[in-house]
Amino acid sequence: MNEFWSRYARNRSAVMGLGILVLVIFMAAIASLIFPDDPFRLAGIPLSVPGANGFFLGSDTLGRDVASGIAHGAKTSLLIGLVATFAAVFIGIIFGAFSGYYGGLVDDILMRITEIFQTIPSFVFAILLVAIMKPSIESIVIAITVVSWPGVARLVRGEFLSLKNREFVQACHTIGMSDMRIIVREILPNCLSPIIVVGSLMVATAILIESGLAFLGLGDPNIMSWGFQIGAGRTMLRSAWWVCTFPGIAILVTVLAINLVGEGLNDALNPRLREGN
Amino acid sequence: MKHKLLDIKNLFIQLPAGADRQYAVQEVNLELARGETLCVVGESGSGKSLTARAVMGLLPAPHVQVTQGEIGFNGEDITKVNYDRLRQIRGSEISMIFQEPMTALNPVMSIGAQIDEVFRYHVNMSGAERAKQAIKLLDDVHLPNPEQIMRAYPHELSGGQRQRAMIAMALALKPKILIADEPTTALDVTTQAQILKLISEMQLASDTGVLFITHDFGVVADIAHRVAVMQQGLVVESGTVEQVLNNPVHPYTQALIGAVPSLNPRKARPRSKTPVLSVQGVSKTFGGGSGLFGFGVAAREVKAVKNVTLDLCRGETLGIVGESGSGKSTLARCIIRLMDTDCGKISIDGVQVNELSRAAMRPWRTKIQMVFQDPFASLNPRIKVGNIIAQGPVTQGIDKAEADARARELISIVGLDERSFNRYPHEFSGGQRQRIGIARSLALKPEILIADEPVSALDVSIQAQILDLLEEIRDRMHLSMIFITHDLRVAAQVCDRLAVMRYGEVVETGATADIFAKPEHSYTRDLLAAVPGKDWKVSS
Structure with a gap:
């Protein structure tokens, strides 16, 4: 563990990314303490500039507090990002593991299914799914999961293809081990590193998709999110810049931080780079 | 006074901090004369390849570099020459062939184009002349159909043919020194014999000095004039091939030669009939069939x-x-x-x-x-040694405690420390890992x-x-x-x-x-x- 950390810490920007990410998580965790009121509440004079009328980051057209929205929105973004990523990684591992391990007809069928999902532009597909299912936090998570798992499936399939012919797997066959056990206990642990890296980057993509959906008015109407804030303020962009800008910066910083962490994990977990230095 | 062709004096090559020893190569002194074959023998990690690379100026700088000593080439110190001169030396005066010709050749360039490069960068010749030279070279290394080979890509040739093409390329400019780094290790024995014969043939034709890196004493016996034995970065013994092979002085050389299996078959044991x-x-x-649902090509x-x-x-x-x-x-x-x-x-x-x-x-x-x-x-790599060995019995339905006991017993039978049980495979050397593999195969009796x-x-x-x-x-x-x-x-x-x-x-x-x-x-x-x-x- 210490060794892992020292390798991770060699990448300075990854450490910075981790710092920012911890800060965002902290903000989401204490949102209800600093802003105990509902972020949708009309808290005061509409369109107050930042700093005026007790609004640290200003207020929007209906007098909602932008700072409160960002704090509460962090919860939504992180929650959706994490849940959707876990679900996508789970499905992707199942598809990738079976198609890579068994090959042949199983591989053909599973990969053709995967390709159907890959051929549809992911954001359009996500809009379509949310529109069909009615906007709610569940439907957004489902939509993001559905558009993100094929990448994981492809990755896991590739890893399984290369690992299944290794001699240690053949040794398991010679002692009569069952396929399920070989897949779960022998091969899967050996492809965790790339899965973790891709997963960490997927969290960032999920946050972006969620913001995009909310911006288009397809977010859950009862839950505050960064995309919703930007969407609500876009008509006032020239007269009240702060309504869109601060949630935008929040998205930018968070996604950047997660990307940096993913990159750092990649460097730390990639055995080739490890040898190089 | 006439300079020696290659004269390595008191060479030290430093390894990066954190490596298992400070110097890859220490106090190495080697000499090579025209028309002579010097074999550098040693086991993996002995520093023999790095020595060869230092002569070519191919050390992976800045992590690994020459810190002391000199490499004299016709009186010139290769460790001190500037980069342009080094480029000139490489290829035209000293050239190298590698162990794995598939990775040493560029897979997306035809053999002809790759030989052509050697001429283009070093001598001034017209395209047609270069092509003629290249075909002659391929013919010299006894490749069938040189014109066809010129157009072929590396993957279209067999391992032996690729190595011949590499040799043709290395000898294109009639270098004074040929460095061969385990050039036959990846080849079959019959191909190996042909390649070794080819190298000595080419050497004889142009009086080249050959620095031959190998781990195989059989190869040494076949081609060497002189031998240097390396262990842990030190040259422990050097001399003529007769001296070193037949009367080794250093205990390490004796052990190495003693470990070479003899070609005399052992006595057959009484054979059962069942x-x-x-x-x-x-x-x-x-x-x-391949492709979509087996319908492809x-x-x-x-x-x-x-x-x-x-x-x-x-x-x-x-x-x-x-x-x-x-x-x-x-x-x-x-x-x-x-x-x-x-x-x-x-x-x-x-x-x-x-x-x-x-x-x-x-x-x-x-x-x-x-x-x-x-x-x-x-x-x-993710499973502890004890569990790797016990896996077999456990899968066959023997209970865990008994399987573990059997694994511990096998660990001692194959001559490993009993603490190995709780370690991961990466903590062991190749030979130890092979012992673990043997223990695993025995676990099911x-x-x-x-x-x-x-x-x-x-x-x-x-x-x-x-x-x-x-x-x-x-x-x-x-x-x-x-x-x-x-x-x-x-x-x-x-x-x-x-x-x-x-x-x-x-x-x-x-x-x-x-x-x-x-x-x-x-x-x-x-x-x-x-x-x-x-x-x-x-x-x-």
């Missing part, structure tokens, strides 16, 4: 094993020898049911097993086990052990230890063994009987001593003739 395993008319073909069919019939008697060791692509590993994998046979019959103790379903096969798995070639790929090139990835001294270990456990556990190898020296020491395979067929079987004394098939004769250093008798 076959424990019989293989009858087994064939295996790869290839067939049909892949090339390869008949890996053709109608093989073999018997293994109780307590004997049957060697299967052959070159790469002869189907010996495929046969082993068919026998142990890692692959299904196309036709034929494989029986253990008289019961046919190759048609059994996976579930029905499971109890038979305990009868037959395998030791794999690559000690680094054959152990799961098999009757038959298939060893697929178990020592070919190991250094010669480790190789001798593992062979001794296999011998010991075979007697102790009354195993019958199938021993697959490409190395006839190893086969001579281990096997009671031999089966020689070529292109998927068994061309000859018989007692080891008989085959060595009077080979019947012409291919067996070729194989025996190609063994490096066959005229050099190991005195032990």
Whole structure:
């Protein structure tokens, strides 16, 4: 563990990314303490500039507090990002593991299914799914999961293809081990590193998709999110810049931080780079 | 005074901090004269390759660099010359051939274009002239159809042909020194013999000095004029080939030479008549349909094993020898049911097993086990050694505590520290890992052990230890063994009987001593003739 950390810490920007990410998580965790009121509440004079009328980051057209929205929105973004990523990684591992391990007809069928999902532009597909299912936090998570798992499936399939012919797997066959056990206990642990890296980057993509959906008015109407804030303020962009800008910066910083962490994990977990230095 | 062709004086090459030793190479002194072959011998990690790379100025700077000493080349110190001069020297005055010609050649350039590059960067010649020169070179290295080879890409040539092309390229500008870094290690013995002959032929033609890096004393005996033995970065002994091979002074050299298996087959042991395993008319073909649901272009069919019939008697060791692509590993994998046979019959103790379903096969798995070639790929890096060994019994339904006890016992039988139980495979060296692999294969108390090139990835001294270990456990556990190898020296020491395979067929079987004394098939004769250093008798 210490060794892992020292390798991770060699990448300075990854450490910075981790710092920012911890800060965002902290903000989401204490949102209800600093802003105990509902972020949708009309808290005061509409369109107050930042700093005026007790609004640290200003207020929007209906007098909602932008700072409160960002704090509460962090919860939504992180929650959706994490849940959707876990679900996508789970499905992707199942598809990738079976198609890579068994090959042949199983591989053909599973990969053709995967390709159907890959051929549809992911954001359009996500809009379509949310529109069909009615906007709610569940439907957004489902939509993001559905558009993100094929990448994981492809990755896991590739890893399984290369690992299944290794001699240690053949040794398991010679002692009569069952396929399920070989897949779960022998091969899967050996492809965790790339899965973790891709997963960490997927969290960032999920946050972006969620913001995009909310911006288009397809977010859950009862839950505050960064995309919703930007969407609500876009008509006032020239007269009240702060309504869109601060949630935008929040998205930018968070996604950047997660990307940096993913990159750092990649460097730390990639055995080739490890040898190089 | 005339300068020596190559004169390495007091060379130190530093390794980056955190490596297992401070210097890769220490106080190395080597000399090479015109027309002479100097063999640098040593086991992996002895610093022999880095020494060769230093001569070419190819050290992976800045982590690894020459810190002291000089490399004199015709009176010029290569470690001090500027980059332009170094480029000039490389290729035109000193050139190098590598171990793996597939990775040393650029896969997306034709052979002709790659040879052309050598001329283009070093001499001023017209395109047509360059092409003519290139064709002549390919002809010199005895490649058939030079015009066709010029247009060929590396993957279209065989390993031996690629190495010939590499040699043609290396000798294009008639360099004064040729550095050969294990140029035949990746090749089959018959090809190796041809390449070695080619190198000495070319050397004779243009009076080149050859610095030949190898780990194989057989090769040394065949081609060297002088020998330097390296251990842990130090040259422990050097001298003429007769001195070093026949009267080694340094204990390390003596140990290395002592570990080289002798070509005299050992005495056959009394053979029992009861076959424990019989293989009858087994064939295996790869290839067939590919692409979407099998409708794509049909892949090339390869008949890996053709109608093989073999018997293994109780307590004997049957060697299967052959070159790469002869189907010996495929046969082993068919026998142990890692692959299904196309036709034929494989029986253990008289019961046919190759048609059994996976579930029905499971109890038979305990009868037959395998030791794999690559000690680094054959152990799961994420599982502790104790569990790797205990896995077999646990899978076969023996309870965990008993399986663990058996694993501990096996760890001590194969000569490892008992604390190994709780360690991960990466903490062990290649030889130790091979011991773990052997322990794993014994955990199910098999009757038959298939060893697929178990020592070919190991250094010669480790190789001798593992062979001794296999011998010991075979007697102790009354195993019958199938021993697959490409190395006839190893086969001579281990096997009671031999089966020689070529292109998927068994061309000859018989007692080891008989085959060595009077080979019947012409291919067996070729194989025996190609063994490096066959005229050099190991005195032990």
